[in-house]
Amino acid sequence: MKRIEPERMQSLLQAEQALYAERHPQSRALYEQGRQHWLYGAPSHWMRRWIGGWPIYVADDEARAYGVRLRDVDGNEYVDFCLGDTGGMCGHGHPAVVAALTRQARVGASLMLPTDEAAWVGDELARRFGLPYWNLTTSASDANRACIRLARMVTGRPRVLVFSGCYHGSVEEAHVELFEGAVRMRNGIHPNGFPHEQLSRVVEFNDVAALEAALRAGDVACVLAEPVMTNFGMIAPQPGFHDALRRLTRETGTLLIIDETHTISSGPGGYTKLHSLAPDFFVVGKAIAGGVPAAAFGVSQATAERVWQVLPQVPPTVRQSAHAGFGGTLAGNALTVAAMRAVLSEVLTEAAYASMLALAQRLKDGIEASIRSHGLPWHALAVGARVETMFAPAVPRDANDVRAARDAGLEALLHLYLMNRGVLITPFHNMMLCCPGTTAADVDRHNEAFEAFVRELVA
Ligand SMILES: Cc1ncc(COP(=O)(O)O)c(C=O)c1O
Incomplete structure (x- = not known):
């Protein structure tokens, strides 16, 4: 050498x-x-x-x-x-994205009304990624925060477990890493008064024994994980790691958020589809609307039913319903949906x-x-x-x-x-x-x- x-x-x-x-x-x-x-x-x-x-x-x-x-x-x-x-x-200036944006911008960019393309996009997200229910946000950070919020709501637990070296956007619970066995802020991020050590657990990727010990404590609402870690160099899962992650989260009543913001590079259905993972929540962002600020999170059938127990799914005639606690006036705006349709039908094929x-x-x-x-x-x-x-x-x-x-x-x-x-x-x-x-x-x-x-x- x-x-x-x-x-x-x-x-x-x-x-x-x-x-x-x-x-x-x-x-x-x-x-x-x-x-x-x-x-x-x-x-x-x-x-x-x-x-x-x-x-x-x-x-x-x-x-x-x-x-x-x-x-x-x-x-x-x-x-x-x-x-x-x-x-x-999607590449810079893809003609299909440019055409969709130009067309929709003339009609209206942000309407707080769905457009005729919304139903198709919902169908396609479900078909592609395999989870039945979806919600749009303006960034992957927002999508991760929304999933964490829902996970805490349905489990009643405070903590979020992440893997050392992770990055999931502007997500307080994920700003931590392990260093010489102790939890510390990652990348010099200022702790900002947030009680990270009370609300996060961190273990090393591929360390099944540490993962099991952390989850058995019974206070973790969800694991937030990339299927392959891509933000600290690249760390691949060892054989059997994803099976262990899914088994242990199920055994301990912990929900699993798979964040495919980067690993969407794996294939049209992400790493999840390629490797038959079965997350409770699935996050995709960045490229999904051709670079227009947007992200989407999917929810499994069983998890959606638990969410509806806490926040009932109300019929359209009932105008007073509980707020999910995450907003985004621009989330799911018409421009985003138009771009997403173009990406899903004509670009990331x-x-x-x-x-x-x-x-x-x-x-x-x-x-x-x-x-x-x-x-x-x-x-x-x-x-x-x-x-x-x-x-x-x-x-x-x-x-x-x-x-x-x-x-x-x-x-x-x-x-x-x-x-x-x-x-x-x-x-x-x-x-x-x-x-x-x-x-x-x-x-x-x-x-x-x-x-x-x-x-x-x-x-
Ligand atoms: C895996 C992963 N999740 C979420 C995010 C956050 O994305 P955004 O900055 O678009 O909110 C990133 C950003 O790099 C990321 O790599």
């Missing part, structure tokens, strides 16, 4: 930083201007997380064809594998997934070939259309393994190197996603840049 010299990394980083500065003066000026009034320099704090000192600003590009190519205000061109950290998984999965395999094969040929102790992992380069020799079992192999300097260098060669990957860890508009040439562009990176690194 090759060793990477720290001095070499440092000098490469300096050179790449200088190149980035040279090529992005207009983006830099826009960022400086934005800093006058945006709390974190740009409209969302995520946008300042890109390496380079300031984000690239995307140009208004009328001539752009559908796909993954972007141009910035300095005229640099990119192939986008970040895809809005999954929000853009079986055929599109077949192409996305094949390209993700090509991406992974290319990364692995470079790793092998240069003798580096790394590997790559895929979850359907999602690929992650991991700086560790073996697939991690849990967050401890990921932490042990993490190399922030190397991550920064890889991201900057790829950006300077016209390739965008997520600004956090090394995630890449293929969409229906990704081409083999796009993948090869990444793989060539990755090969050049590895060659320079070990030179």
Whole structure:
């Protein structure tokens, strides 16, 4: 195995930083201007997380064809594998999404009335993901919070169990991790006076014994889990883990929320359909409305019946009914439903997934070939259309393994190197996603840049 010299990394980083500065003066000026009034320099704090000192600003590009190519205000061109950290998984400017949005915007974006497409979308969500009842929200964070609220309502229990290394959005109960056996805030998140240790339990992914002990305490309303962990590198379930999770949650009267916001990359019905999981709640967001802020959660028959015992399902003529405790004036708005119909019927189709999965395999094969040929102790992992380069020799079992192999300097260098060669990957860890508009040439562009990176690194 090759060793990477720290001095070499440092000098490469300096050179790449200088190149980035040279090529992005207009983006830099826009960022400086934005800093006058945006709390974190740009409209969302995520946008300042890109390496380079300031984000690239995307140009208004009328001539752009559908796909993954972007141009910035300095005229640099990119192939986008970040895809809005999954929000853009349909590709940029898909004609079906553009047509649906244009059509519906003329009629009305937000009506607090269902449109004629709503029934079809409900049918399709149930058919695709296998849960009979659905509700729309404006984000996956909202959907997770709504599921947690319902789980607490029907079980009467206070706690939420999550896996160390998880991320489920702006969900207080999931802002925790295990570190040297103790619960602490994840990622430097401020605790904000919230009693996390009283309302959360955290165990390591794949640790069935710890999971069992935590659930047997009898105070956990629900487990909130991604089927494959995708937000701390990528951690795959070991054989039998999902069976154990489902068995133990059932035995202890705990509800199971499967959050497929990212693992929808697995296939048209997500990881759940592919692996016949049977969650009580199912969450999908980000890409489901083509990047229009939207998410959906599904509820199983048995869980819905329990919900209706607590909050009766009222006939339409009864106007006074209990509030579920989660709102969202814009949830399920007409624009969202129109975009969702387009995505579910014309964009994230079986055929599109077949192409996305094949390209993700090509991406992974290319990364692995470079790793092998240069003798580096790394590997790559895929979850359907999602690929992650991991700086560790073996697939991690849990967050401890990921932490042990993490190399922030190397991550920064890889991201900057790829950006300077016209390739965008997520600004956090090394995630890449293929969409229906990704081409083999796009993948090869990444793989060539990755090969050049590895060659320079070990030179
Ligand atoms: C698994 C998972 N769930 C939920 C969320 C939250 O999504 P949003 O920020 O759109 O609310 C994320 C965001 O990255 C996520 O990765």
